[in-house]
Amino acid sequence: MNRFDYIRPGSVAEAVAAASEAGAAYLAGGTNLLDLMKIGVVAPGKVIDITRLPGLDRIDWLEDGSVRIGAMVRNADLARNPAFSAAFPAVSEALLSGASPQLRNAATVGGNLMQETRCAYFQDPLSHCNRRAPGAGCDALEGHNRSHAVLGWTPSCIATHPSDFCVPLAALGAVVEIEGPDGSREVDLASLHELPGTDSAGGIALKHGEMITALRLPAEASAFAGHSRYLKLRERTSFAFALVSAAAMLRMEQETIAEARIALGAVAARPWRAAEAETFLKGKKAEPDAFAEAAQIALKEASPSGDNAFKITLATRVLTRALTLAAKGTPDRVPALPASVFTSSEGATAHA
Amino acid sequence: MTLSISLSVNGESLSVPLEDPRTTLLDLLREHIGLTGTKKGCDRGQCGACTVLLDGKRINACLTLAASVDGTDVTTIEGLATGDTLHPVQAAFIEHDGFQCGYCTPGQIMSAVGLLSEGDAGADPERIREGMSGNICRCAAYPGITAAVLDAQRRQSENEGTSA
DSSP: OOOOEEEOOSSHHHHHHHHTSTTEEEESSOTTHHHHHHTTSOOOSEEEEOTTOTTTTOEEEOTTSOEEEETTOBHHHHHHOHHHHHHOHHHHHHHHTSSOHHHHHHOBHHHHHHOOOOOTTTSOTTSOOTTTSTTSOOTTTTSSOTTSOSSSOBTTBOOOOOOSTHHHHHHTTOEEEEEETTEEEEEEGGGTEEOOOSSOOOEEOOOTTOEEEEEEEOGGGGGGGGGEEEEEEOSSSSSOOOSEEEEEEEEEETTEEEEEEEEEESSSSSOEEOHHHHHHHTTOBSOHHHHHHHHHHHTTTOOOSSSOTHHHHHHHHHHHHHHHHHHHOOOSSOOSSTTOTTSOOSSOOTTO | OOEEEEEEETTEEEEEEESOTTOBHHHIIIIISOOTTSOOSSSSSSSOTTEEEETTEEEEGGGSBGGGGTTOEEEOGGGTSBTTBOOHHHHHHHHTTOOSSOTTHHHHHHHHHHHHHHTOOTTOHHHHHHHTTTOOOTTOOHHHHHHHHHHHHHHHHHHTTOOO
16 A cells, blocks of 8 residues: 555545645545555545544435435445435345445445446556556456446446445435535436546546535435335355346336336446336336336347346346336345345246 | 554553554554454455454454544454453354354454344344355354354343343
């Protein structure tokens, strides 16, 4: 790890001022930043500890029914907050399916949004990576890429965003509050992570010195609480990143889907909201054929970026199954294995 | 730039100069304070050998900067027993053979103490296994570990006068 200056500012304004200098990085839970510093992927000259900034560790329910979550709220605290998990059960399930209990106790809401891709070539400073070093090329294109993107990729970058938390958030229309050298602004979570372009690798859409201060979920997002699931396929039962995942949330009126919210995880450089599939399900009966067709629609533009065509089939099945589980209703309690395909066998099969 | 931090470790107030801000909580405990019970495994938050309680919550000491724990309360494996009386989780690990080589054991035990205080697992072995998924055991003593945590959970519930 490189040497750095450690600074603990007393206010957001002080933090932003300190971060405006070149080579500065914000430190929150540290579970991603310190790891990246240890392996030499990032080397900030100044580390700005924002974990003690006043007011950023609160969950506030606003008068209009929306909820505002401070950026320094820890993942475990948010997932276990009774009011939050009752209103947004798929978000809690996604949080609890991510990382390990120790990491969830440290990792923050803001840090989860800011986390970097787990592409092995990004994580290896000796490999070529456009995301880490623009213009360097992409070793993943001809490398081990079975877990890489099948949507929204270009030859510039085929990495995926690794977050579970962000997947239901994108579907629920979450808004990210940002403070920076030029003042405050807001951005939709679904577009916080830029997709790669012809000559750009994409990445987080924050300007230098900006920090995430809060996340908001609109009041209408809690209308899906009764039929919300997150399903995460991974290569071991726990403590693994998703190979593909899906958040499926339905607002039911008797047997009819009044409104659907759908997003896929680990298929693109951002949590992938499937708006066309949502529209397709509106007004449909909650039946297997409708879910299977919605899943086909969600993946219709998918294409393999390497040795990963199987992920398109997997994502279609996982989404079909997530929708099937959502239609059955949110369980009273997050399952023993959150978001796992090995639980919740209530009629849904592994080959939906 | 020398920082100085104050913290409580196993109930003892300490003030420690930090010459290098790169020092992690794990290295602070082992190299500066001399508490070597907390182990360094992967040093990247993947194995759980360095698990300690920070203000009562289990975390990976390897991914925590020492500078950032100024003013906190840290509990390590050395702080669990009361004199010669083992903590119930320590006793349960011995009783149920919850280890072989022992290297991961301090982290396993601290993680189990954290799990029990979180109160989510109850008497469900599946929830206990999931709740202990941040701790790797290279000897694969997992059946003993699960049995030990279940037993410790049961004893804790009995002491609290409730059924698990």
